[in-house]
Amino acid sequence: MTDTHPFDEAIQLDTVGADTRRGRTHPEWANMVGPFGGITAAAMLRAVETHPERIGEPLALTVNYAAPIADGDFDLTLRAARTNRTNQHWIVELSQNGEVKTTATAIYAVRRESWADTESRPPSAPAPEQVPAVDPGLVRWTGLYDMRFVEGAMPGKDGDPSPSSTTTLWARDGAGRPIDYPALAALCDIFYPRVFLRRGGFIPSGTISLTTYFHADRHQLDALDNDFVLATAHANRFSGGYSDQSAQVWSRDGGLLATTHQIVYFKG
């Protein structure tokens, strides 16, 4: 792993105190306003990974996007609110000039042998090699992924409304960086807003809170290397200027890597 890949550059953190890390926004990860939410989630998870008191692997991450992150440096403060024998509860805050921009809670846990079953099934999709790569454009960070839409590609200007909010796509890092937990955290936010699809065009909108449950253990992630994952998302309800999204990220061989949910505001 080199530091020259944009993903590693964007989550590179300096230790400026026992419980403080400093990062900086990266121009290639720019979203409509501030950075891509997925790269912020990845940086917050990375901050916990760098802490010497951390135990286990990521199990759950909730990131609350409280205010736009301005271009430049940001500070991450982290605290293990509670450490148990097999799990640990972190509170992380991202601030700029003393203003809180993002808050998060992260649960790290030790995985052990147990009864296991994947009850959900991946959506049916042709192999990624049979689907053309498309950059939805609109924002800069999408160019860093290889995205291949199987269903529900982003509508263009004056597109038609769709009765379904479902998008399914194959996605991988465009430069072939292997998938680790921060990369998986970012992939969980790869979907454009569901309201675009339903309304058939661009609607001002943004994620307010994102929760991800990591099902993959480190062995399963290592086996992925830099392969495509199959990501699928849908919304349940739009009302009052807000909507939810539920999504899943699958490996090519049918492993459910993560389930992830978010609440989104929209104007229109």
Next chain:
Amino acid sequence: MTDTHPFDEAIQLDTVGADTRRGRTHPEWANMVGPFGGITAAAMLRAVETHPERIGEPLALTVNYAAPIADGDFDLTLRAARTNRTNQHWIVELSQNGEVKTTATAIYAVRRESWADTESRPPSAPAPEQVPAVDPGLVRWTGLYDMRFVEGAMPGKDGDPSPSSTTTLWARDGAGRPIDYPALAALCDIFYPRVFLRRGGFIPSGTISLTTYFHADRHQLDALDNDFVLATAHANRFSGGYSDQSAQVWSRDGGLLATTHQIVYFKG
């Protein structure tokens, strides 16, 4: 609403400082270990409701169950990490004797007129009046609800494994208390662990983190009064001693009140 109902007693908080509230566990809400997770979620939401700086209504709540809450008093400390024009980001911590037992983030928001659609559909179910009330027992708090299982009732001792983790039930407060946001937060945790159903019996398990998205506005909640809601839950993957759960809570007339997700540990 009287303070003599167990739900109101359990979420009654005393103001002991500008940003501190004191509550106490209630014997009728006892779970296997500590109180029912739903009543703890309700108390944390209630704490924000009591804060004079609070704006809007609940939009998202994540509660992390870090350690068992002992019988007796607990303190809730709360802080608005960020207040915007139309939303507010809270961090809440529950502690006993200086030890953190539960952490939460809550997002309050102002709802406004927007395009609206409910894309999900409720599960089909007979009217609650046609389904017998059953108390699953095992823990004390279930006796405070009127539960009517349509699918996936709790297996008894030496029950059969089920290929599906889906449970659907009608539920309402047994004493007819109307549904407000704290009550809806509690209802989102009404399901027994999905692993019981898949394995056909009792398995030591517990919620680690619970996230709820509130879709209902206050008007929709008021219209419910104390009617039954239709609650449905399923798991996606069990592995490494953990599983997720995704659930929905519907009104009788097909309104999607909340979508809610959790990650659960289990032994076995």
